[in-house]
Amino acid sequence: MKKLLAPLLLSGLLASTSLLAQNYQDKVTLVIHGGAGTITRQNMTPEREKAYRETLTLALQQGHQVLKRGGTSLEAVEAAVRVMEDSPLFNAGKGAVFTSEGKNEMDAAVMNGKDLSAGAVAGLTTVRNPIRAALAVMQSSPHVMMIGKGAEQFAQKQGIELVDPSYFYTEARYKALERAQKDEKVELDHTEKEKKAVKSAPKTGARTPEEELIFVEGKKFGTVGCVALDQYGNLAAGTSTGGMTNKRYGRVGDVPIIGAGTYANNATCAISATGHGEYFIRSVVAYDVSALMEYKGLSVQQAADEVVMKKLVERGGEGGLIALDRQGNIAMPFNSSGMYRGYIKADGTSEVLIYKE
Template sequence: MKTLYSVFLAVLVYMPVSAQDYSDKITLAIHGGAGTITRANMTPEKEKAYKEVLNTALQTGYQVLKKGGTSVQAVEATIKVMEDSPLFNAGKGAVFTNEGKNELDASIMEGKTLKAGTIAGVTTIKNPISTAIAVMEKSPHVMMAGKGAETFAKEQGLEIVDPSYFYTESRFKALQRAKEEEKTELDHNAKEEKEVKKGPKTGALEENELIFTEGKKFGTVGCVALDKFGNLAAGTSTGGMTNKRYGRIGDAPIIGAGTYANNATCAVSATGHGEFFIRSVVAYDISALMEYKGMSLKDAAHEVVMKKLVERGGEGGIIALDRHGNVAMPFNSEGMYRGFIKNDGKSEILIYKD
């Protein structure tokens, strides 16, 4: 009898356990850039426009999760909404390089497998995030760049467009001003479309004269998601820097810097001055603090963005999500377009620091 009981216990222990259902924890968070975004610099019309697109993005990703889709599928659907909007520096609204081109970068990472896909410096792919996912799922590689990435996208049947598709007048004017000033401008860091005033000493454009009324903005859009299977994913997409040269690549397509996801810890997407995020390996650092120090998502994100990054002179922010549905969205700039949506379908969209 004792032997039978032991066998019964052994069977119970080694029986496969059905996967835990995380349907009540599905969560999705997004960002659309951080920077000098204040109420004083924002018009009601512009604020309304941004909030409408951000809400559409959140609801689009939420529907994917609610219907049982994966976190990767939700990230893709969400980011495509922002890539298709000229309001953001990704896809249609991408900024111009010094040569007058739009060069796009994107990345995706899956928390369950730690697989990732990224593309950089592409000029003809309508939705870079979709190609990044194809790199992850349909190639043995992690990163592809330039013409090679575009050839791969064509082979995968992804939508290719003429480079003129990405043109927006406001971004082109930002490039002209940047060239006139002989300096590199970060994302929306352009000046208002009105008479330019010169500073009394340096001749520099005044801080409050910005082409978009929300103010200076470090571009990039991103999304993190948790699906009903308990899997995390993070994705990021950007047009990079206005007036960038020499094939410059920022943090968005670099796994561990602008994007990272690990089911054991968190999913992270960053926005800000890319060079600092690369040097600080921001996205992975948050995950590492959780894994090795046992820190909570909130504490780890705060430590990296509000302390380490600030000490190193970096500006920007991140969105992060853990497997329990906890969300963190710290930023050290004056504002950050951000939002999240939980299982109940109610979205919250925030812009300003207060």
């Protein structure tokens, strides 16, 4: 009898496991953002909008391909974020803004909702894809965060690609630094004064093709991020940024601080934020969304709106976030003029959005 029961029990277990996987296969979802801020149709040229939409679409497709072939949410997050890190359009990786010393210092973080493991890096200057370094910290070290030269030494030992700092140079970002230094104040990627100057400037000039495509008006927060749900029912989040233009004294924002700009927990949601980092740190924005879901029973949309549209606004913080729960429900609230964002579902249905719709 025991010999007969064993195969039946095994068969039942495999069937239930297969059913569980099938349930999540229908819910597989990936969401991305490329920064929030003063992004309006009035400030955007058709050419720039086309460039941003194409890169955001590519990021969605790359992440979706990973999920479609059975990859994990962490692998999908890395793939999507790397696309945006490799593009000069966003303030991350190749398009990172400059510090007051004329350097590019980048931060990134990842988190696994399955076991709450996390990895973060800050102050990188030679790692081509900071998101890869953050993932390596999580997977190949006992630590959660590494910074500066130590993080770069670790990345090198892990076989992660290093580049000369000149790789991150873009003329548009360097000119933004020069304008910020002239104004003698730290700006969050851009300033309102810049906006006026650009509007009054003649339309002709020696702008490079790259400068024509990079959006340099208003206070745009160019941080990039991704959240994903895989067929195994696991959530993951990843975020990458170049921080503030003209930042000083080794400033680090919310991105690599787990619970502030990045968070994931299978019991609640996965979050990646973009905005004025200091406010997101003080408000522990990413974890706050999760906590509202866990302790007050709010939906992911209700919790995200409570934090971004109410709490942050009351405290003077500008920005937004993307959020995803284990049922594939999405929230993408922002309290700025616009936010580069998009999603793709299990069946390949996708949408890219920029403005307040």
